[in-house]
Amino acid sequence: MKHNLKLAALSLAVMASTNAFAQESSEPDYKHWIGLSGMYYNADESRPLSLTENGAYDEGQGLSVEYGFRFTQSWAARIEITDLELDNAAGNTAGDADGEMVGVDAMYFMPDDAWFLFAGVKRQSVGVSTTQGNIGIGKHWDIHESVKLITEVAAYHDFGEDYNDYSLKLGIAVPFGKSTPKAPVDSDNDGVVDGKDQCPMTPAGVRVDATGCSVDNDNDGVMNSVDQCPNTPAGTQVDAMGCAIKDADNDGVVDSKDMCPDTEAGVKVDAKGCTVFDQETVEITLRVLFDNESAVVKMPKDPEISEFAEFMKQYPSTTAVIEGHTSAPGTESYNMDLSERRAANFKEVMVDMYGIDATRLDTVGYGETQLLDTASNAEAHRVNRRISVTVKDTVKVPEEK
Template sequence: MIKSARFTLPALLVGVLAVSPQALASIENEELSVGLRLGMYNFDDGRQDVVNNTLFNVSSGFKNIAPGIQLNVPLTETWSLRSYLDYVKADLTGTSASADGYAVGVDALYRLPNNFYFGAGLNTTKTGDDSSRGLRGTAGYRQAINDNLSWSVEYALQFGDFTDHAIIAGLQMSFGEGGSALAQIRGSAEEEARRQAIAARRDSEVAPTTDAGGVDTTRRDSTMAYRSDEELAPQIRAALVDIDRTADADGDGVPDYRDVCQNTSRGHAVDARGCSVYEEQSQVHHLRVNFGFDSARVPEEYYGYIRELAVLVGVYPELDILIEGHTDLIGPAEYNQRLSERRAQAVADILVNQFGIDADRITTIGHGMDEPVVNRITLDANARNRRIEATVTVTESVPARD
């Protein structure tokens, strides 16, 4: 009996990992979990076993504890494959003896956003001399305890040669730290690009620009600095006797006698008057700060990014800041709501107290666990969901390119 289970379980585990190449990739992304199970089975009373050459029927009812183990391998964010092995014992009617055996199988599980899950799979159950194979349906609920541990409870219905019922409680542990380093590298690159963009915009506010002819082309208050003769009306210049109607000194395609804005920069798109055409361009600065488990303390490595946001809003005094706090999916909703508000306020306090931003320009809000980046409970997902986000959009007028 037990010998058969030893051969069956490894074959099932190999089958789970061989079903999809994504399974192995998911293991590297801290998705693999193993667990212990305690169940109670209600066996079909049509099952039988022979004791001392006498045939006895199995006694129905949830009576004996069935310990077991399981392995869960995710395929996607919502689908996973689970294999399990339970040691079972069935009481026999009319005798104190029992029929020992096992239940082993593989389920495909689908997890809902509210932590409930459903599944279906194949099962082999052996009690004494009776062995049956059939389908198995299950419905359950799984809740995280912390980043590594979670508990679950489920109901299962097995049907084939016999119809059996089971209620099973489980404790699972997740393994792996894959993906975290890659996310940090990607995040660092994005923040570096943001810093460079802010520095370029800041420099453009204070550094005047000139074209090839030495004319100041810095845009101030929606006007351009022109040479004095460029203020002459086109019809007056056209009346000059010695004018060359084909001359185009700045090469913008508008003859000099009609060019109100002579010496425009090369490559600028111009209108019929020869003046640079401006277009609106928006730059988006996004700040994300991640927090530790159950913490509202801002990690020191994010202070530089917060300073960049402070520099940006200092250059553009018309900008206001909305800071939104979030939590992972672990714990009570009311507690997480307060924690998300504390996280948003912690970043606001740094902007005000350390970088001198007016508190009236900052609004904070907490979303609790309602808006996760990743709607699941794993080490990587929890770390990404524990965050604040602030997005500031700057719109500027820049010369259109020809």
């Protein structure tokens, strides 16, 4: 009898595990269930009828009620109460015993609810009260949307007396508390849900096929099926075959049509690839002060003087008139001569130190005739002792993109 029971238990376990792979994938659609099952129970042959009676139990049957709750898709717990009757192994009905078995189980459901494993603790009060640990395997078979068939096989072990019992269970479960279906997830937002996406990390904006993989690996606008240059660098202009169109100066006009192949970067070009120019007025004014009765340029490397010289070099078609001035004290003839020397000395600095062509610079002295400040004090005299020069021109400048 015990041998037959073990074969039956093994068969049920194998049947549950092999049928798991025949089930279609589905998300769990319930969080609670109540079950009612019949149980076949086989007791250890050495388990005594009671502390005072001789003999042992053989097998029995029971009626089980359970309530289960699923915490997550995989994990659940249940409470189970079983009305259990065990038979006297000697066949004497007077030795049969009724009682109950109460316990809790932790349950782990395999993916798609293919089958589940469970383990827990049971308190059995039949003849001799005992506390047992139990493990088992089972499955909830879909019969109807609101009804499931329960099949389980379990093993029990009494750690105190070292008894080993077995049971088979067949019953009906009623699930309730349906969970809200989750919308399909599309992690890379390419329009293909994760369950079908064979390329789950596609960069944003890349076109994909039905499997979620790029149809244009180098993202040049040419489909992989016709792209003869599948690894074109990003941003490269390509032809209908996906190969780069040469544009040496990167101005947007291909070399075969570019009449100005060395266009400066960042400027606007016309259809022939040549720079588009605009008219612009450029101007710079410089004022340099002098000590009293001095024509010496004290700081010829002053940043403002250097900037003026660079401006002259940047616009080589420009010319300038250097104007010399003095303050009011002194005779008119002395001041006129001093102003001319100041202008001449500044021109010499421009030519000798900065390399400006002398023909681009003229000088003139105004003496005390063009005072900036007519007051008769030290500050007025200081600002009037000066040279001033203004350069202004209208030039063509490239338009920026």
